[in-house]
Amino acid sequence: MTTLVLTVIGDDRSGLVADLSEIIANHGGNWATSEMAQLGGKFAGIVLVDVADDKADGLTTALESNQLAITVQRGVTTTIPSTSRLTIDFVGTDRPGIVRQITDVISSAGASIETLSSDVVEAPMAGGNLFTATATVLLDDAEADGLQAKLEDLADELMVEFTFGR
Template structure:
């Protein structure tokens, strides 16, 4: 029977000027310390590489890994911070909604939508947003997609109503679908 050494999970945030080899350098550091790359979301935004990575490391090698992270800034220009992973929030039953929003870009849109969700006790598990040119010179459009987790006691219709009210005020198209 094989026994496994105890491990600790960390969430890494990484940012650097975009260039080849950033992910490879981070993956090598994880691997060199006996760690596992568990989950990640990586993106290129405005010329910057940005990422969030969940890793698991053997307890006896975790501190050496954490001590090695600052050297990535000197070696490849990647600033990496680590935080011990927390316990999952909302382990009770819940439902999720997939949100899609499209409308004329204006300041405050993310604030308005996120405030409406917060007022209903909902949590944003994932959010991706971007702007693009509107057809026929109609200015800039703002588009967002989100996965929203509702607490077990939440009234889905109340969440929909709160979001539809904000969508009407912002004059945007809003789609909500169970996921």
């Protein structure tokens, strides 16, 4: 079995995911895991596909000849060794550099970001914009409390509110 990691970018349109899944299915591929979004009129996604070794080249060729910008990488999926998964929700006044400052703290604590989803929304009643995000990070149990404390220390400086879940 071959594992393919597909990154997909293109103009958003109705049926795009259905067309992609049809190509994968027609070549005996199994759509395992994916994250996809429509942003600014574009479609972007990442898909993990398992396919029989003897069908991987045909699937790769079919995907690359599609009208989407698709990058195919072969490889075995690996996970970062960890014993904890920490969910971090944050909301604060939008400004340049907010993601960099928060991710610097996460990285310096030895954690790895598994998922990050963010948005900028209009602030109710206050005017301006709010930056909202949810991150899931992987880290050792011993590092979880330290990371939480470091982010709480940063909260006042950034004017960000953090909520943590395990």
